Amino acid sequence: MERSKRIILVSHCILNQNTVVQPLARAKGAYKDIVMELINNDIGIHQLPCPEYRFLGLKREPMTKEQYDTEGFRNINKRIAVDTVNIIKEYISNGYEVLGIIGINESPTCSINGDKGILMEELINILRYEDIKLNLIDVPTDYHDGEKGERFIAELKSMVI
Numbered sequence: 001m002e003r004s005k006r007i008i009l010v011s012h013c014i015l016n017q018n019t020v021v022q023p024l025a026r027a028k029g030a031y032k033d034i035v036m037e038l039i040n041n042d043i044g045i046h047q048l049p050c051p052e053y054r055f056l057g058l059k060r061e062p063m064t065k066e067q068y069d070t071e072g073f074r075n076i077n078k079r080i081a082v083d084t085v086n087i088i089k090e091y092i093s094n095g096y097e098v099l100g101i102i103g104i105n106e107s108p109t110c111s112i113n114g115d116k117g118i119l120m121e122e123l124i125n126i127l128r129y130e131d132i133k134l135n136l137i138d139v140p141t142d143y144h145d146g147e148k149g150e151r152f153i154a155e156l157k158s159m160v161i
């Protein structure tokens with residue numbers, strides 16, 4: 001059996017910058033350095049859905065958390081959060097190591113540190129309720145692959161190795 005049994009959850013756009021609000025994309029496709037770090041450590045990558053894409057699609061304009069915080073958008077995020085926690089519980093109950101979640105700092109939806117985004121609020125609330133403790137880190141706002149991203153890759157290494 002070749003499975004490493006080590007999993008990490010990542011915000012959708014870490015693997016696919018094509019869903020990001022147009023002027024804010026920071027790579028053509030994936031954040032290669034982040035993804036390669038995970039691949040090189042034999043870590044399975046669980047890509048969370050992009051709630052903003054589901055709600056408003058590709059032509060959406062940049063919006064604040066307050067603007068997004070409607071019943072409809074909350075409900076999308078609550079459903080994703082419940083689904084995600086069920087996936088995490090299935091891994092844990094089968095002896096897998098869930099290393100943590102990587103969010104996107106200052107996103108109205110996917111930020112973990114500071115003012116939490118709406119998805120992460122919902123997700124972390126359920127994780128707390130279920131008493132599941134995970135490492136939680138954000139890709140910083142100035143992250144780019146290459147030199148600008150080195151500090152974050154070092155932080156990620158300390159989490160995954």
Ligand code: SF4
Nearest residue numbers: 012013050052107110
């Ligand atoms: S909603 Fe989350 S996954 Fe989607 S583009 Fe924004 S930060 Fe990335």
